[in-house]
Amino acid sequence: MFALQRFPFTPALELRREMDRLFNMFLPEVFEPLGSPYPALNVWEDGERLVAEAEVPGLALNDLEILVRGNELTIQGSRKGVNGDDAVYHRRERGTGDFVRHLTLPVEIDADKVEATLKDGVLTVILPKSEQARARRITVKSA
């Protein structure tokens, strides 16, 4: 899993954790708690649709699969490690591997009208609400 490979327990990292513990300091923000889901998601409501956004730097649309069924959204894919050259890593914080996120949305989505775009490493999924889920405006007539 993606999340696991983000935190290789190398002796150097272990030592560093130990040092941080000793000096009662925190690891920088990039070391999220083990098992934090990838990719992180932001979802908001925009009138007749929901918008889901994820930061997926380095990924192409081909690396991603987006599935919508009813009110379920699934984003899955794979972040490849860069070329298997015999380079020596001094630091490795950017995770690689397969990932999957399932999300239950508050409303049913019209799956046929879902659109996804990827720009500068930011994935945006437009999720139009289904006909039933849309708020209906009811005209109140004066008697």
Add this chain to the structure above:
Amino acid sequence: MNHPTQSECKVTTTTAEPERTRGGRTYVPAVDILERDDELLLRADVPGARADDIDIQYERGTLTIQARVAPRGDANRTWVLREYGVGDFVRTFQVGEGIDSQRISAEVRDGVLTLHLPKSDAARTRKITVRSG
């Protein structure tokens, strides 16, 4: 045992705060630093930033990456789920002496910044041929 040889070239992260040029919350980008025969390579995740948004400064051994990221979406929107914040990415590094700072180059693609830090000639690993006597 066949350990790869590591030269004296080094790029290390620091906790030094670079000078803020804008307000707002900043984020620390995740980075990979790897060493090849002739260069160190630094990759940083800076989703949402394009080439024009990225400033790289090198001064007396301190390398600073700053990627400006514009807010996305309406500030008053109704959130369904909020797992991350959007803001500038900033991080500083200490660069060792074995780097030819004049030839540092950078490119950005799909939200990943790649910095090439060429080793100075003196710092390149020398191969010594051992001949049989």
